[in-house]
Amino acid sequence: MLMSPFLKLNIKTKIIIGFIPLLLIMIIIAIFSFFSLKEADRISRNFVEHDLVLLQTADKLVDEILAQELYGRRYTILKSPEMLDFFWDRSKAFDKLVKEIHRLSAPHNIPARRLSILHEEFNLYYQEWFKAIESASSINVNKNDAIIKNKLDELISFVQTVVKDTKESQKRLMLKTGNMALKAIQVIIFLSVIGVLIGIAVVSLITRNISRSINQLKIATMKISQGKFDHIPEVNTQDELGELAGAFKKMARRLAQLEEMSMDASPLTHLPGGVAIENFLKQRLAAGRPLAFALIDLDNFKSYNDKYGYAQGNNILTSSAKIIERAVADHGSKDDFVGHIGGDDFAVITTPEKYISICKTITDNFDKNIKNFYDSEDIKKGWITSTNRQGEKMDFPIMTVSIAVVITSEEKQMNQIEIGEMAAELKKYAKSLPGSVFVENRRAIPQSESL
Numbered sequence: 001m002l003m004s005p006f007l008k009l010n011i012k013t014k015i016i017i018g019f020i021p022l023l024l025i026m027i028i029i030a031i032f033s034f035f036s037l038k039e040a041d042r043i044s045r046n047f048v049e050h051d052l053v054l055l056q057t058a059d060k061l062v063d064e065i066l067a068q069e070l071y072g073r074r075y076t077i078l079k080s081p082e083m084l085d086f087f088w089d090r091s092k093a094f095d096k097l098v099k100e101i102h103r104l105s106a107p108h109n110i111p112a113r114r115l116s117i118l119h120e121e122f123n124l125y126y127q128e129w130f131k132a133i134e135s136a137s138s139i140n141v142n143k144n145d146a147i148i149k150n151k152l153d154e155l156i157s158f159v160q161t162v163v164k165d166t167k168e169s170q171k172r173l174m175l176k177t178g179n180m181a182l183k184a185i186q187v188i189i190f191l192s193v194i195g196v197l198i199g200i201a202v203v204s205l206i207t208r209n210i211s212r213s214i215n216q217l218k219i220a221t222m223k224i225s226q227g228k229f230d231h232i233p234e235v236n237t238q239d240e241l242g243e244l245a246g247a248f249k250k251m252a253r254r255l256a257q258l259e260e261m262s263m264d265a266s267p268l269t270h271l272p273g274g275v276a277i278e279n280f281l282k283q284r285l286a287a288g289r290p291l292a293f294a295l296i297d298l299d300n301f302k303s304y305n306d307k308y309g310y311a312q313g314n315n316i317l318t319s320s321a322k323i324i325e326r327a328v329a330d331h332g333s334k335d336d337f338v339g340h341i342g343g344d345d346f347a348v349i350t351t352p353e354k355y356i357s358i359c360k361t362i363t364d365n366f367d368k369n370i371k372n373f374y375d376s377e378d379i380k381k382g383w384i385t386s387t388n389r390q391g392e393k394m395d396f397p398i399m400t401v402s403i404a405v406v407i408t409s410e411e412k413q414m415n416q417i418e419i420g421e422m423a424a425e426l427k428k429y430a431k432s433l434p435g436s437v438f439v440e441n442r443r444a445i446p447q448s449e450s451l
Contacts, residue, residue, distance in 0.1 A: 021198040025191045033188070033244065039180060043173050050108045051166050057097050058163045059270070061115070062156055063318075064094040065122070069152055070315055072126050076133060077375065084130070094119055111162045118155045125151060152311070160267075177251065181244065182221050189214055268314055269321035271340035277347050280337045281416045284349060288410070292355035294438070295404040295423040296324065296362065298344035299431055303386035303396040308373070316373055316399070317344065323369060324348060327361035352407050359403050359438035366401045367436050374398060402430035403438035 068090035075083035098119065102112035125148050192211060265273055272280075284291050298320060305313035321338075324346055328336050337349040350358060371379050378384045383395045404426030406419045414422075422441060430439045 021195065025195040025198075029188050029191055033184060037244065037247070043177055046173070050104050051170055054101060054104065054108050054166050055163060057100055058159050058166075061094060061097050061159050064090050064097060065119070065152065065155055065159075066311070066315060066318075068094060069148070069311065072129075072148075073312075076129060079133065087126070091119070091123055108166075111158070114158060115155075118151070118158060122148070122151045122155060149309075149311070174251065178221060181247075182218075184244070185214055185218050185221065266340040266342070268317055269340045271321055271325075271338055271346070273339065274341050277337070277339040277341065277349075278416055280339075281349060281419065285408070285414070285416060290352050290407065290409050292350050292352045292440075293406045293408075293419050293423060294348040294350070294355060294359060295341075295406075295427050296346040296348065297402050297404075297427055297431065299400045299402055300396040301344040301399060303384065303388070304373075304399055306386045307384055312373060316370070319369060319373075320344075320366065320401075321346065323365045324362055327358050327365065331357040331361055355405050355407070355440070359405065362403065363401055363436040363438060370399050397434075400436040402427060402433070402436070404430050405438060405440035407440055 068087055071083050071087040071090060074080065075087055095116070098112050098115045101115070102109050125144065129144050129148075189211075192214065265271065265276070281293065298316070301313065301316070304316070317340075321340060325338050328338050328348055328350065332348075332350045332354050336351075336354070337347075339347045339349075341347055348355075348358060374384070379398065383397050385393060385395055388394050404423045406414075406422045406426065408414050408419070426439050426441060430437050433439075
């Protein structure tokens with residue numbers, strides 16, 4: 001008897017009545033998805049407004065303290081008031097960055113106090129040294145130098161620890177987001193099944209796309225959790241599930257970038273490493289267009305490192321990276337690539353018509369800039385005395401740069417292995433030539449030709 005009124009209803013009304021339970025369920029799904037996305041948005045904003053700022057500031061802190069230490073060293077050698085002014089300018093810039101960290105909300109601002117203490121101690125040691133220089137009083141230079149190096153290492157190590165902790169926090173947040181998404185998917189699946197059972201044929205038709213989207217998101221969650229960040233969920237809807245899929249895509253891209261940055265990029269120059277270089281080279285070769293692969297090596301870098309120390313050597317690597325990046329930016333194209341293979345080896349991938357101006361700019365600017373990293377006496381002599389790999393004392397010329405360029409053509413196809421082997425052979429030849437040079441697989445171009 002209770003079913004009699006329902007049986008009298010027309011098809012349209014029945015469909016509407018049958019759709020009501022599904023509509024209610026969809027409202028519940030939308031509300032749940034909204035709050036899940038809201039929480040995901042909060043986590044994303046926290047990353048952008050705090051974690052990302054902290055990471056960027058930490059990179060700048062390392063640059064500023066290394067620059068300050070460099071000017072401090074120069075002042076102790078040159079006694080130049082200008083170097084002293086630069087030293088304190090870098091100190092103020094460092095303190096300003098620490099204040100930016102202090103303004104972040106807890107717990108992101110916790111490292112600020114420790115950074116301030118370490119920096120004050122670093123400055124105090126240098127102040128004692130400066131006072132001894134100004135009063136011409138005696139000071140144990142080696143002992144003071146060791147103390148300052150230890151304090152510099154402690155400061156940089158603390159900054160690196162902050163970066164590491166921040167990245168670990170990011171991973172935990174990403175895992176939390178993944179768990180939230182998985183929970184959302186499970187709830188949606190449960191409610192969708194109920195909707196299918198209640199809505200019968202109409203609900204089945206409506207939920208078909210929803211089920212497919214849910215399955216895609218579930219697969220994406222599993223793939224991403226396994227580290228397969230290139231898996232993209234095939235969700236073409238424009239509803240909340242589509243938004244969630246878009247969030248998955250952004251999260252996967254960001255996770256891939258973070259993993260590649262942390263595993264492959266140079267922590268010193270922040271340039272892409274060997275894996276990224278090889279991948280980019282494969283892509284350019286697959287495109288079938290001619291390219292120029294430049295392998296860049298600093299001559300006599302080890303002997304310089306042995307005499308002046310790793311900190312100064314790192315400064316040269318950082319400066320050289322900037323010279324190479326600037327040369328490519330000024331004379332290359334937007335699709336060119338700059339990488340740091342490791343140590344004192346860099347790589348540039350450009351087009352055959354661009355490489356000569358890029359290489360000339362690199363050799364010219366390197367030769368002008370490298371003199372800033374030597375003592376005036378060594379510059380005057382034109383060489384330094386250090387030990388070779390066999391432990392023998394010998395004289396090494398002022399550092400130069402050797403560039404080996406391999407040019408491909410449409411007529412002769414090459415793979416990345418052949419290019420690497422040829423570049424290595426050309427580099428040996430380039431390093432046998434005096435001064436800064438670049439050679440290619442057709443002829444050698446000495447630095448003097450670029451003047």
